[in-house]
Amino acid sequence: MNSRTDSSLSMPPVIVLVRPQLGENIGKAARAMLNFGLTQLRLVAPRDGWPNPAAGPAAAGADMVLERAAVFNSVAEAVADCNHVHATTVRKRGISKPVLDPVGAAMRIHQDKGRHAILFGPERSGLETDDVALARTIITIPINPQFGSLNLAQAVILLVYEWSKTQHLAQPTLTQELPPAPQEELDGLIAQLEAMLEPAGYFSPYSREVATRRTLHTVLTRPGWNHLEVRTMRGVLTTLARQRRNDESRS
Amino acid sequence: MNSRTDSSLSMPPVIVLVRPQLGENIGKAARAMLNFGLTQLRLVAPRDGWPNPAAGPAAAGADMVLERAAVFNSVAEAVADCNHVHATTVRKRGISKPVLDPVGAAMRIHQDKGRHAILFGPERSGLETDDVALARTIITIPINPQFGSLNLAQAVILLVYEWSKTQHLAQPTLTQELPPAPQEELDGLIAQLEAMLEPAGYFSPYSREVATRRTLHTVLTRPGWNHLEVRTMRGVLTTLARQRRNDESRS
Incomplete structure (x- = not known):
């Protein structure tokens, strides 16, 4: 594709x-x-x-x-x-x-x-x-x-x-806004966050895991972040994750 | 008939x-x-x-x-x-x-x-x-x-x-959406994230700090998250921060 x-x-x-x-x-x-x-x-x-x-x-x-x-x-x-x-x-x-x-x-x-x-x-x-x-x-x-x-x-x-x-309507004025990132980029962001939250126990108890993941998906799907915004959020997560690794290596 | x-x-x-x-x-x-x-x-x-x-x-x-x-x-x-x-x-x-x-x-x-x-x-x-x-x-x-x-x-x-x-000409538009959370709730979320990112060096170098904070504000303002969604995101951040503290206390 x-x-x-x-x-x-x-x-x-x-x-x-x-x-x-x-x-x-x-x-x-x-x-x-x-x-x-x-x-x-x-x-x-x-x-x-x-x-x-x-x-x-x-x-x-x-x-x-x-x-x-x-x-x-x-x-x-x-x-x-x-x-x-x-x-x-x-x-x-x-x-x-x-x-x-x-x-x-x-x-x-x-x-x-x-x-x-x-x-x-x-x-x-x-x-x-x-x-x-x-x-x-x-x-x-x-x-x-x-x-x-x-x-x-x-x-x-x-x-x-x-x-x-x-299709028969006149086209509206062009906005300069970027389109939302392709769904696979958003999925990458969500996967990165979930991988960080999992060891932290965010998804426990197990009985609520499906609902919790769904809520997280909904909240992160809502923004319609474009390619640059998804990259910004991935940078935020990478920073937070790197600090954890630094903390661990100091321990 | x-x-x-x-x-x-x-x-x-x-x-x-x-x-x-x-x-x-x-x-x-x-x-x-x-x-x-x-x-x-x-x-x-x-x-x-x-x-x-x-x-x-x-x-x-x-x-x-x-x-x-x-x-x-x-x-x-x-x-x-x-x-x-x-x-x-x-x-x-x-x-x-x-x-x-x-x-x-x-x-x-x-x-x-x-x-x-x-x-x-x-x-x-x-x-x-x-x-x-x-x-x-x-x-x-x-x-x-x-x-x-x-x-x-x-x-x-x-x-x-x-x-x-x-037949529905008088009916209101279909939306059950909650309104975006009050700005102060959004500000609380952004402040929480910034407080986590600061010690991790996200805002350095100093010369780019203002632009970086502005980008983060833009990205997080865009969603129009409602009250419940802001609370979800604060929960995510609290979980990530708590894990850091656990890591530190183990060290």
């Missing part, structure tokens, strides 16, 4: 299907994408492997999207080169993140420089809390509260349709 | 599937309708008769819409009680009628009193010219000109989604 971030606005978003169950839905999602001019599809651990013979017929001619689809083992790998990660959910989550509706999400993708990824969860259950923790924002489609069962390809088409609308 | 027109605005539109071919698409259209609170489905001469055993499973719980579906022999009969008839088409027609996009159509349905019907044609061919001739307006979804094959249920969901937005 090329992790260079484009300097122009309105890079088309990447659609990431996380653990999709049915090949038919993958094909329909590809068709929906191409209906509005999107071609970058990524699959995380598709249940029935890949390629899937049910996808092609459902794509109804959008084979080009399926042929280019990239497959990953984890969400983290799938979004490593993305500057902005958005998670689609229907239900409310115990995570405090900014929530956008499809219009707000489309405007954000239109305005914020860099590569955006939109995560969609498996048909039956939606995204897991850990997947959502990786994202900076949550996208929720305002839907009939008495009937919230939205088909995967239908969710995809609503978001790409809203995105396509922004 | 009750042909009385309601005097209030925003009567929910009637969805009319004209000669639909696949039961599965009828079920998916019903599901899409109920997703956004619509329940009035009408079928004109469905190819495989009605009821269709493939519709139920595809409706994924929207059975109520299928059970209430009314079947007609002709488009004229299906829209006899409707005050406004809109025909969805992808291709341009040789008929001169007002053309609306989904947003324009939703506004029209929201504003023009009476019952609105939206006609959708068969999967393979779309509406025939005679069907379109019955309509007062044409609705066209602006789509990739290189890939205009839009699934029937996808076309339905885009229009009912746009309609649903007009």
Whole structure:
């Protein structure tokens, strides 16, 4: 994957299907994408492997999207080169993140420089809390509260349709702001901090470890730090860690 | 059929599937309708008769819409009680009628009193010219000109989604976010970190100290962390500092 971030606005978003169950839905999602001019599809651990013979017929001619689809083992790998990660959910989550509706999400993708990824969860259950923790924002489609069962390809088409609308808007004035660092740089920062916190007992008791790590991810994902800011924070951590080693060597 | 027109605005539109071919698409259209609170489905001469055993499973719980579906022999009969008839088409027609996009159509349905019907044609061919001739307006979804094959249920969901937005016009924006912490809490966090970095030599050489502190302030101000997030970060720092003291006391 090329992790260079484009300097122009309105890079088309990447659609990431996380653990999709049915090949038919993958094909329909590809068709929906191409209906509005999107071609970058990524699959995380598709249940029935890949390629899937049910996808092609459902794509109804959008084979080009399926042929280019990239497959990953984890969400983290799938979004490593993305500057902005958005998670689609229907239900409310115990995570405090900014929530956008499809219009707000489309405007954000239109305005914020860099590569955006939109995560969609498996048909039956939606995204897991850990997947959502990786994202900076949550996208929720305002839907009939008495009937919230939205088909995967239908969710995809609503978001790409809203995105396509922004392509006809005049471009906003260029801000000089750098885009957020690619997700893999942020992951490196978080890993460095976790490695320092672990021996200090930050993650004990064991029963709360998962929740504690998730909270830390959320707090550090929120800033949208750019490449230079991530480097600054890594410098801070390196300084603190080096001092510990100095202390130890003096002891 | 009750042909009385309601005097209030925003009567929910009637969805009319004209000669639909696949039961599965009828079920998916019903599901899409109920997703956004619509329940009035009408079928004109469905190819495989009605009821269709493939519709139920595809409706994924929207059975109520299928059970209430009314079947007609002709488009004229299906829209006899409707005050406004809109025909969805992808291709341009040789008929001169007002053309609306989904947003324009939703506004029209929201504003023009009476019952609105939206006609959708068969999967393979779309509406025939005679069907379109019955309509007062044409609705066209602006789509990739290189890939205009839009699934029937996808076309339905885009229009009912746009309609649903007009129902929420008065609703506030979706955000459950906590506000950023008061500045003094952020300052407390920054002071704690600076106090840890100082003895570690982070701010030397002296000539660059002001710039280095400024950078750190900028990086930590950017997130807009809320009260809970600031507390989390202070906990992280306290853990790292405590470990240092433990190291020192062991020495």
